[in-house]
Amino acid sequence: MGALHESYRIRMRKLSAAVAVTQVVLLVLFVGLWEAAGKNKWIDPLLFSYPSKLAAQLWRTMSDGSIWPHVGMTVGETVVGFALGTLLGTAMAAALWWFPFLSRVFDPYLVVLNSMPKVALGPIFIVGLGPGFMSIVAVTLSVTVIITTLNIYNRFREIDAGFIKVVRLFGASRGQLFRLVILPASFPVIISTLKVNVGLAWVGVIVGEFLVAKLGLGYLIIYGFQVFNFTLVLSSLVVIAAVATVMYQLVAALERRLTAGWRER
Numbered sequence: 653m654g655a656l657h658e659s660y661r662i663r664m665r666k667l668s669a670a671v672a673v674t675q676v677v678l679l680v681l682f683v684g685l686w687e688a689a690g691k692n693k694w695i696d697p698l699l700f701s702y703p704s705k706l707a708a709q710l711w712r713t714m715s716d717g718s719i720w721p722h723v724g725m726t727v728g729e730t731v732v733g734f735a736l737g738t739l740l741g742t743a744m745a746a747a748l749w750w751f752p753f754l755s756r757v758f759d760p761y762l763v764v765l766n767s768m769p770k771v772a773l774g775p776i777f778i779v780g781l782g783p784g785f786m787s788i789v790a791v792t793l794s795v796t797v798i799i800t801t802l803n804i805y806n807r808f809r810e811i812d813a814g815f816i817k818v819v820r821l822f823g824a825s826r827g828q829l830f831r832l833v834i835l836p837a838s839f840p841v842i843i844s845t846l847k848v849n850v851g852l853a854w855v856g857v858i859v860g861e862f863l864v865a866k867l868g869l870g871y872l873i874i875y876g877f878q879v880f881n882f883t884l885v886l887s888s889l890v891v892i893a894a895v896a897t898v899m900y901q902l903v904a905a906l907e908r909r910l911t912a913g914w915r916e917r
Contacts, residue, residue, distance in 0.1 A: 701883040709887040719872075719891070726857060726868040727895055729785060733792025734853035734899070738846060740793065741800025748801070749808040749834065750826070762802060770794040770856070774863045783864040791863075792856030796849050803848075807841035808834055843907040850899045854892060 683703050689695045690702025697705075713719035748755040770791070777790040811834055819833050861870025869888045876884035 698880075699882055701886050705883050706887045706890060709883050710890065713887075722868050722872055722888075723891060723895070725865075726861065726870065726892075729788050729792065729857045729860070729868070730853045730895075730899075733789045733796065733856055734849055736789070737793050737796025737853060738800055738849055741797045741845070742804055742842065744797070744801040745803075745805035745808060746830070748805045750830070755805070762798060766798045766802060771859050774860060777860075778864050787864060788857055788860030788868075791860035792853050795852045795856035799852065800845050800849060803845045804838060804842055807838045811837050840907075843903065846903045846906070847900060850896060850903060854896050858892070 686700075687703045690697045690700060690705070710719070748758065773794050774787075774791050777787040777794075781787040781790055816829065816833065819829055824832070857868075858870040858873070861868040862874055865871040869892055872888045873885050876882060876888065
């Protein structure tokens with residue numbers, strides 16, 4: 653049995669290495685093709701730029717320090733919106749599970765709110781909260797909270813009814829049922845929602861910055877369009893992609909830690 657397990661682990665390590673190598677090769681091919689297309693004018697370099705110009709732009713703005721305030725502002729808004737959206741959505745899902753009457757009352761409203769274009773609420777937040785950090789975070793929350801609530805609440809409702817009956821037969825209170833059964837069994841969905849919220853938080857923040865910001869990566873993108881500097885636009889997108897990847901990997905590491913040993917494959 654030990655030899656079989658070791659053989660399996662070796663195969664998995666080889667598979668992981670092959671996946672990583674393939675990912676790197678695809679990235680190198682994409683960047684190389686883009687660079688050649690831009691320099692040889694197969695594509696319009698004014699509109700699409702090319703990697704060496706993006707690298708020079710990023711190096712220049714990092715060296716003179718001009719990009720760091722924009723990165724700091726956008727990352728701060730994203731982290732706050734991401735954390736608050738997840739916490740508020742989870743709390744709302746717990747309240748709906750705890751009080752079935754509330755779930756029946758608010759169910760149609762949640763469906764309507766989920767179908768609404770959240771970006772359209774941006775001007776209302778700006779007028780109500782002022783043009784700044786709070787309105788951008790509010791736009792982010794409008795994108796993340798409802799989807800978080802619906803996903804997690806639906807998972808709470810899908811826990812095996814037979815399992816819940818057995819736990820109640822042993823005398824568990826409603827609080828113990830939620831803390832020891834419902835919440836742990838929902839960890840995979842909660843983590844999956846965290847992964848989704850990484851992208852949604854970035855969408856909310858960038859849209860908010862499009863509307864109102866004077867500082868941030870979204871502001872740089874809008875400014876780049878206005879002055880026809882698409883290298884600035886694309887370099888800002890590269891920074892967003894890099895930071896979003898780091899956030900996603902942190903959530904993935906949290907997933908591995910919380911679900912190690914019992915996550916289903």
